[in-house]
Amino acid sequence: MxxxxxxxxxxxxxxxxxxxxxxxxxxxxxxxxxxxxxxxxxxxxxxxxxxxxxxxxxxxxxxxxxxxxxxxxxxxxxxxxxxxxxxxxxxxxxxxxxxxxxxxxxxxxxxxxxxxxxxxxxxxxxxxxxxxxxxxxxxxxxxxxxxxxxxxxxxxxxxxxxxxxxxxxxxxxxxxxxxxxxxxxxxxxxSGGARAISAVRSALRLPSPATTTTVPDAADLGIDGLSPVITPSADFYRIDTALVVPQVDPATWTLRVHGLVEQEVVLRWDDLVALPQKETVATLVCVSNEVGGSLIGTARWLGVPIRDILARAKPTDEADMVLSRSVDGFTASSPLEALTDDRDALLAIGMNGEPLPLEHGFPVRMVVPGLYGYVSATKWVSELEVTRFDRAEGYWTPRGWSERGPVKLQSRIDVPRAGAQVAAGDAVIAGVAWHNHVGVAGVEVQIDDGPWQPATLASAISADTWVQWSLPWDATTGSHTVRCRAISADGSTQTSDTAPPAPDGATGWDETTVSVA
Incomplete structure (x- = not known):
């Protein structure tokens, strides 16, 4: 053989x-x-x-x-x-x-x-x-x-x-x-732990908010294919470093506030929910979001203003940063001023009228309008260390990302989708624009190499949320390139310079090609 x-x-x-x-x-x-x-x-x-x-x-x-x-x-x-x-x-x-x-x-x-x-x-x-x-x-x-x-x-x-x-x-x-x-x-x-925490979450009843944010009816243009003003929790993007979702029981959860403070503060779940709750609407954006990307969403958040918690601890004059920590070790470096100014930066316990989903940080997470998530949106948060940027770094900073992450002015085309075929005649171009904690004053649309045309803006919920926009279009037969750019409430215009997400957010104009028959 x-x-x-x-x-x-x-x-x-x-x-x-x-x-x-x-x-x-x-x-x-x-x-x-x-x-x-x-x-x-x-x-x-x-x-x-x-x-x-x-x-x-x-x-x-x-x-x-x-x-x-x-x-x-x-x-x-x-x-x-x-x-x-x-x-x-x-x-x-x-x-x-x-x-x-x-x-x-x-x-x-x-x-x-x-x-x-x-x-x-x-x-x-x-x-x-x-x-x-x-x-x-x-x-x-x-x-x-x-x-x-x-x-x-x-x-x-x-x-x-x-x-x-x-x-x-x-x-x-x-x-x-x-x-x-x-x-x-x-x-x-x-995996009984996951089932047990899910059961705890299902049985949990959120406290009523002391203050709420109204969403105007005119905030939604009602256009098919356009992103809804409020993103359903199930559709909200999730980007984090946790391969296994941490299972945190509210009964054992604590938040420690320490560092450059006059008084260390430790809060338990009962302490947190006993404080006046605020319901706000805010848009969160991932720094990895490409121009025209989907790593962005808007939700109703319920929680306690972080500035109220920090006021108890009394940060010292030398502090300029808060290093938040998750139970799984993730850290984010947030400018102290972004957590203590007039924006609705929250220790959130609710999302869209329900307790936070497990994968979105249950029982408590941070929501900070105006900052990319990698420097602010710590899920399963357990610690706030008041410190300085020259003494500590968040998880992503030593990995090449900037230490501060303000959200950049951006806009996106939702309708028509890239590669879509549109019937000739009356059509619509629509999308969303955002400049978190600054606001959007306008959006302009360019079809092929024609003039920039002003779009109609929906009613804005606040400067901390995205806003829908639309433009009527008399679509003619052929292939067309559509671009959009936003104008900020501070008067600046979205740059055409293209840049990748690293180290501090993508830039450029969203562009799509449409076939009209």
Whole structure:
């Protein structure tokens, strides 16, 4: 019988390495669900990759996958893990015990990384250690069967021991994969913490606001395809660094205000909800939002003005920044003046008439109009450290982003969509414009290379929200290029200079091509 090519001889070992790793990963996720939900091996490694990613990598991920960037990262980690597992299987087959050393080493790496996370506990290394040990042991056992010398030779066409062994190992590998999948599904079923916090949120009743913001009827132009004035919570963009949504019980939540203050303040949930609540409407924008992008939304927010909390602590004269911290370790550096001036910067507990969704920061998050989210919109907030920009940095500043992030004047075309086909005759061009905490005074539209035409603005809710705009259009047959630019309440006109999101927000005019038939 002709010996199998070297690569084919390694194939069962590669499959065995992958199967062992799938089983180990499933066991690790199951262990995390039982003893340390925040220390899921995938979440730990993924979180570390997010922390180490440079600004350009973050931008690329959001450009390619939008709000699905976390799912894409997890898929990427899984693919990379399977490749390493396959290589480890071949290595174990050729040079034992180095394959199992690689698999055990992956678990040890995960355990070490888990201890560096802000929410690390004594049991945080356990899931990764179980994953690595499980993969190493199962991989070694499967591949050891492959390495057994055949006890008889091939005769009269009968299958060799080697062939029988390979089929047996492949079958056992399939069993290992199924066991790993069942363990992973079991981890989801046992995630009682998430279900418990969801139940707490569902039973929670928000206090009535002492003051509210009215949304004028004329704020919505009622044009099909135009972004609604108030973004439904389910459609609100989500960009953050949390692969696993933190599960924070309001009963145990606290907020500590400290640093350059005369009096340290600690608030509990009952303390916060007992204070006068303010309901406001504000637009939030992600700094990664490209020109014409969708990483922006407007919601009704309920909460306590941050300036009232800071007034209790009495910041000293030397302070100029507040470093907010999330329970998962994320930090944002907000200018102190943006939290203490007349804008409605809130410690928000409600969104669109309901408690904050878990993924949007339940039970408490920050909402600061006029600043990009990376320097202000801390979710699951647990700490406000009053400090200085020359003494501390937020999460994204050392990664290449500017330390202060005022939202830039921008506008976007919603109708007609890019590439849309429009019937000749009466049509409409419409969109939204924003210059948070400054306001929008007008929007102009250019069709092809014609003159700029003033659009009609809807009634603005406030300077802290976007505003809808529209322009009637007598559409003629052919292909047309449509552009828009906004005029700020301070008299400035949106720049045509194009710039990427990094380091402090994208600039340029939104442009779309429309076919008219």
């Amino acid at each position: 002709t010996p199998a090519p070297s690569r084919l001889r390694d194939l069962p070992a590669v499959v065995a390495g992958i199967a062992a790793t799938v089983l180990g990963a499933g066991l690790g996720e199951l262990a995390a669900a039982l003893v340390a939900p925040a220390a899921s091996p995938f979440a730990v490694i993924g979180g570390a990759m997010i922390d180490l990613a440079p600004a350009w990598a973050k931008d690329l991920a959001i450009d390619l996958f939008g709000t699905g960037d976390k799912a894409a990262l997890l898929v990427g980690i899984a693919v990379l893990l399977l490749v390493v597992a396959g290589v480890a299987g071949a290595l174990e087959n050729r040079r034992p015990p180095w394959g199992r050393v690689v698999l055990a080493g992956l678990g040890a790496l995960g355990a070490v990384v888990s201890m560096t996370r802000a929410d690390a506990g004594l049991l945080s290394p356990v899931p990764s250690l179980i994953a690595g040990a499980g993969a190493a042991v199962v991989g070694a056992l499967l591949i050891a069967r492959l390495r057994r010398p055949p006890r008889r030779s091939v005769a009269d066409g009968a299958p060799s021991d080697e062939g029988v062994t390979r089929r047996g190992v492949l079958a056992l590998s399939g069993v290992a994969v199924m066991a790993g999948a069942l363990a992973a599904f079991g981890s989801v079923a046992l």
